[in-house]
Amino acid sequence: MKGKNPHFYHSRFSIAPMLDWTDRHCRYFHRLMTKDTLLYTEMITTGAIIHGKGDFLEYNEEEHPLALQLGGSNPVDLATCAKLAQERGYDEINLNVGCPSDRVQNGRFGACLMAEPQLVADCVSAMKDVADMPITVKTRIGIDDHDSYEFLTDFITTVSEKAKCEQFTIHARKAWLSGLSPKENREIPPLDYDRAYQIKKDFPHLVIAVNGGVKTLEETQLHLQHLDGVMVGREAYQNPYLLADVDQRVFGHDKPVIERHDIAEMMYPYIEKQLASGAKLGHISRHMLGLFQGMPGGRQWRRYISENAHKAGSGIEVLEAALAKVPR
Ligand SMILES: Cc1cc2nc3c(=O)[nH]c(=O)nc-3n(C[C@H](O)[C@H](O)[C@H](O)COP(=O)(O)O)c2cc1C
Numbered sequence: 001m002k003g004k005n006p007h008f009y010h011s012r013f014s015i016a017p018m019l020d021w022t023d024r025h026c027r028y029f030h031r032l033m034t035k036d037t038l039l040y041t042e043m044i045t046t047g048a049i050i051h052g053k054g055d056f057l058e059y060n061e062e063e064h065p066l067a068l069q070l071g072g073s074n075p076v077d078l079a080t081c082a083k084l085a086q087e088r089g090y091d092e093i094n095l096n097v098g099c100p101s102d103r104v105q106n107g108r109f110g111a112c113l114m115a116e117p118q119l120v121a122d123c124v125s126a127m128k129d130v131a132d133m134p135i136t137v138k139t140r141i142g143i144d145d146h147d148s149y150e151f152l153t154d155f156i157t158t159v160s161e162k163a164k165c166e167q168f169t170i171h172a173r174k175a176w177l178s179g180l181s182p183k184e185n186r187e188i189p190p191l192d193y194d195r196a197y198q199i200k201k202d203f204p205h206l207v208i209a210v211n212g213g214v215k216t217l218e219e220t221q222l223h224l225q226h227l228d229g230v231m232v233g234r235e236a237y238q239n240p241y242l243l244a245d246v247d248q249r250v251f252g253h254d255k256p257v258i259e260r261h262d263i264a265e266m267m268y269p270y271i272e273k274q275l276a277s278g279a280k281l282g283h284i285s286r287h288m289l290g291l292f293q294g295m296p297g298g299r300q301w302r303r304y305i306s307e308n309a310h311k312a313g314s315g316i317e318v319l320e321a322a323l324a325k326v327p328r
Contacts, residue, residue: 004166004207005134005166007065007091007092007133007134008134008166008167008207008228008229009036010036010037010038010065010091011038011167011169011207011209011228011229012036012224012228012229012230012250012251013034013036013037013038013220013229013230013231013232013246013250013251014037014038014039014040014067014169014209014229014230014231014232015027015030015037015038015039015040015231015232015233015236015237015243016040016211016231016232016233016236017040017041017042017043017067017069017094017096017138018042018233018234018237019042019043020042021042021237021287022039022040022041022042022237023041023042023287024041024058024059024060024063025274025279025283025284025287026237026287027039027041027059027060027063027066028060028062028063028267028270029240029263029267029284029287029288030236030240030243031062031063032258032263032266032267033240033241033243033244033246033258033263034243034244034246034247035247035253036065036246036247036250036251036253037243037246037247037250038065038066038067038091038092039063039065039066039067040066040067040068040069040094040231041059041066041067041068041069042069043069043070043071043096043099044056044057044068044069044070044071044081045070045071045072045107045109046070046071046072046074046077046078046080046081047072047077047107049070049080049081049084050077050080050081057084057085057088057090059088060270064089064091065091065092066090066091066092067090067091067092067093067094067136068085068090068092068093068094069093069094069095069096069138070082070085070093070094070095070096071096071099071104071107071109071110072095072107072109072123073107073108073109073113073116073119073120073123074123075122075123075125075126075127076126078095078123078126078127079126079127079129079130081093082126082127082130082131082135083130083131085131085133086130086131086132086133090133091133091134092133092134092135092136093127093131093133093134093135093136094135094136094137094138094169095120095123095124095127095135095136095137095138096109096110096138097109097110097111097113097114097120097137097138097139097140098110098111098138098139098140098171098175099111099182100112100140100143100175100176100177100180100182100185101182105177111139111140111143111175111177112143112177114139114140114142114143114146114151114155115143115146117154117155117157117158117159118158118162120137120155120158120159120163121158121159121162121163121165122163123163124137124159124163124164124165125162125163125164128163128164134166134167135163135165136165136166136167136168136169136207137159137165137167137168137169138168138169138170138171138211138231139155139168139169139170139171140170140171140173140174140175141170141171141172141173141174141192141195141196142174142175143174143175143176143177144174144175144176144177144178147174149195149198152170152195152199153199153202156168156199156203156206160203160206166206166207167206167207167208167209168199168206168207168208168209169208169209169210169211169229169231170195170196170199170208170209170210170211171211171212172191172192172193172195172196172210172211172212172213173185173186173189173190173191173192173212174189175189176188176189186212186234191212191213193210193212193223193226196208196210196226196227197210197226197227200226200227200228207228207229208227208228208229209227209228209229209230209231210223210227210229210230210231211230211231211232211233212233214230214231214232214235215232215235215239215242216235216242217242217245217246217249217250220232220250221249221250224250237287237290238290238293239290239293239294240287240288240290240291241260241263241290241291241292241293244257244258244260244263245257259328260291260292260295260326261323261326261328263291264288264291264319264323265323267284267288267319268316268319270284271284271285271315271316271319272315272316275315275316280310280314281309281310281314281315281316281318281319282309282310282314285305285309285318285319286305286309288305288319289301289302289305289306290302292326295326296326296327297325297326297327298326300322300325300326301322301323301325301326304318304321304322304325305318305319305322308321308322
């Protein structure tokens with residue numbers, strides 16, 4: 001990635017945007033395990049940011065490098081949000097061109113935008129005009145019967161040439177816009193990593209990351225032989241300790257790997273602070289349930305937190321008691 005924006009260094013490994021999962025508490029937790037991984041927010045719609053009540057752009061300073069994922073297709077609205085994102089100090093803005101849910105299709109954004117590459121280019125250009133940071137696109141390899149390699153290359157060509165978009169993250173399966181739920185659309189259409197590899201070969205000047213079905217750092221290393229980056233979603237959430245040696249194995253750092261117990265305890269000061277400002281323990285601890293996945297005591301940890309964290313007035317003592325059930 002010589003000569004590219006230094007930000008793209010972090011694209012080598014990223015955690016996918018996941019609605020309801022990668023909120024700021026989750027991201028804080030993930031960041032404890034890896035300093036260089038690029039973190040994505042959940043998709044936030046332009047409508048929520050512009051008209052919604054509450055601060056949808058809030059995050060913890062510790063979360064950098066952090067990309068904001070936007071959902072929308074109105075260039076003016078996207079530019080408004082991009083400007084706000086710039087003021088708030090985000091490191092990247094990513095446009096969602098991969099989500100197939102009905103709600104999103106009604107708003108004419110998400111995966112259905114793959115059929116409108118010129119509009120996507122207009123959206124990216126509008127954001128680039130007002131925000132001095134990488135504006136990237138997360139897409140699928142196709143939608144419905146538009147699943148030829150040419151369809152994908154036409155999309156990438158238009159968006160990269162007309163809007164000078166430099167990075168694409170490709171979820172390596174197509175989406176069916178009707179008939180499948182979003183969950184099924186993450187499981188049923190087959191993965192085709194070769195499509196993403198071919199895109200990198202045909203567009204060597206672009207930063208191309210792949211997403212979908214990656215569960216280990218071994219698989220990550222294999223993809224990195226062909227591509228610039230790997231984005232991991234569900235596995236990073238459900239088995240977060242996967243992240244503990246990403247800095248060493250993907251980014252080449254030489255530092256000790258933090259142990260699971262220490263990571264749990266490193267969350268305490270953050271949780272205390274959040275509780276003091278009105279957060280509920282369960283909203284934070286739910287992201288930590290998978291920390292001891294596959295380890296002796298891991299089920300007890302998960303069960304104790306699930307049964308107790310939501311009770312009124314629950315605090316750190318719930319995590320301490322859960323941790324005591326897991327042998328060091
Ligand atoms: C609970 C959940 C929420 C998701 N929300 C988003 C989202 O907001 N934006 C998006 O682009 N993709 C979203 N996705 C899709 C993921 O970003 C990713 O593309 C997909 O899970 C495939 O990667 P994986 O196999 O590593 O999980 C979501 C996935 C899950 C499981």
